[in-house]
Amino acid sequence: MKTQSIILQLTLFLTLIPACMLGQVKCGDEMTGEYLPLLRNKNIAVVANPSSMVGKVHLVDTLLSLGVKVSLIFCPEHGFRHFSEAGETVPNTVDSATKIPVISLYGKKKKPAKTDLEDIDLVLFDLQDVGVRFYTYISTLTYVMEACSESNIPMILLDRPNPNGFYIDGPVMEEAFVSFVGLHPVPIVYGMTIGEYAQMVNGEGWLKNHVICELQVIHLREYAHSARCMLSLSPSPNLRNMNAVYLYPSLCLFEGTKMSVGRGTDLPFEIFGSPEMKGFSFSFVPESRIKGVNPLYKGQLCRGLDLRTFYSTHPKLMGRLNLSWLLMGFIDMRSQPDFFNDYFEKLAGTASLRAQIIGNKPESEIRQSWQEGLDRFKEIRKKYLIYPE
Numbered sequence: 001m002k003t004q005s006i007i008l009q010l011t012l013f014l015t016l017i018p019a020c021m022l023g024q025v026k027c028g029d030e031m032t033g034e035y036l037p038l039l040r041n042k043n044i045a046v047v048a049n050p051s052s053m054v055g056k057v058h059l060v061d062t063l064l065s066l067g068v069k070v071s072l073i074f075c076p077e078h079g080f081r082h083f084s085e086a087g088e089t090v091p092n093t094v095d096s097a098t099k100i101p102v103i104s105l106y107g108k109k110k111k112p113a114k115t116d117l118e119d120i121d122l123v124l125f126d127l128q129d130v131g132v133r134f135y136t137y138i139s140t141l142t143y144v145m146e147a148c149s150e151s152n153i154p155m156i157l158l159d160r161p162n163p164n165g166f167y168i169d170g171p172v173m174e175e176a177f178v179s180f181v182g183l184h185p186v187p188i189v190y191g192m193t194i195g196e197y198a199q200m201v202n203g204e205g206w207l208k209n210h211v212i213c214e215l216q217v218i219h220l221r222e223y224a225h226s227a228r229c230m231l232s233l234s235p236s237p238n239l240r241n242m243n244a245v246y247l248y249p250s251l252c253l254f255e256g257t258k259m260s261v262g263r264g265t266d267l268p269f270e271i272f273g274s275p276e277m278k279g280f281s282f283s284f285v286p287e288s289r290i291k292g293v294n295p296l297y298k299g300q301l302c303r304g305l306d307l308r309t310f311y312s313t314h315p316k317l318m319g320r321l322n323l324s325w326l327l328m329g330f331i332d333m334r335s336q337p338d339f340f341n342d343y344f345e346k347l348a349g350t351a352s353l354r355a356q357i358i359g360n361k362p363e364s365e366i367r368q369s370w371q372e373g374l375d376r377f378k379e380i381r382k383k384y385l386i387y388p389e
Helices: 002-014 032-039 059-065 137-150 194-203 242-256 324-332 344-348 352-358 363-384
Strands: 019-021 043-047 069-075 101-104 122-125 155-158 215-218 228-230 271-274 282-284 302-306
Touching: 032 122, 032 155, 032 215, 043 059, 059 069, 122 137, 137 155, 137 194, 155 194, 194 215, 194 363, 242 324, 242 344, 271 282, 271 324, 324 352, 344 352, 352 363
Parallel strands: 019 228, 043 069, 043 122, 069 101, 122 155, 155 215
Antiparallel strands: 271 302, 282 302
16 A cells, blocks of 8 residues: 555656655745844744654754754644644643643634743744645634734744645635634635745735734745645645645535545545445545544445545646535435535635535536636735745
């Protein structure tokens, strides 16, 4: 299975030229000459997780080895040193390796408190985003920027590539459906690095009370949006390879339905199905991998589709949301009156997508309904781009 996975990943990479490896693109955290002088003699708070690596060494360990005083660590969904499951509450703790307090921004609160920042001079932010609206790191970014502004503390963001940065697609978030999985009027796939996104949040006045965060973005080197960047580390526990990262924008919409996306298997976000699906030969059984975390359809045989080779055999279908799977799932299970759940609108960002699917609208008509919003967003987006298209 491992050998097959390596072959599939290599095939996927070779079909996606032009491509960039993270050994060629220089991430913001590698530009130590630019940001280290700004950290000297200051109490630093770091926003980081397991993917916040400078080469093979964690950012926090790197900073400490260079004499930087890291006083506090904030962690987003999935934790700091080791990944926790999606949606699993992350507790406050103390980092066993450094004895630095770690404050969770995915537990009792999602925004740093004023008291957390009382003795902090500067916040350093380094998270690997995947460029999808409902991936929660950009919501954490927003709340940290807001807290920094309210406490008059500057923030330095170490930019990272967006592996889905080569396209823009999906309905734009409507105000009625704002939540932690979608705070801003952007499409599902927005085609910006997290540094560019931070500049947009500031520039468009999207922080509470239209405050402005004193922000400095440490730029990437040798990066362009058109390139397909192969991440060297998993950005979260259920996006374990590049195929899952590419499929995630399309398959995550299933989390607002009765369909499993393979959580509790070795192939999360590379497969989908349910016990009720008919006429499919591929099957899987979700199991509980972590105590207290029970995946949808735990222990039940699910039938559906295996998408591990989809983009290697259909490379031209990259660069767009694939609605055909969602439409297929609905048609196959239309006898299920509760196919959609209340979470679907939060993921979609609009009530119209559910109505369009139930109304048997073709994919082309659904996609056309997004176009006006996408055109408006693209005009906003271009004001904040740092890197060439």
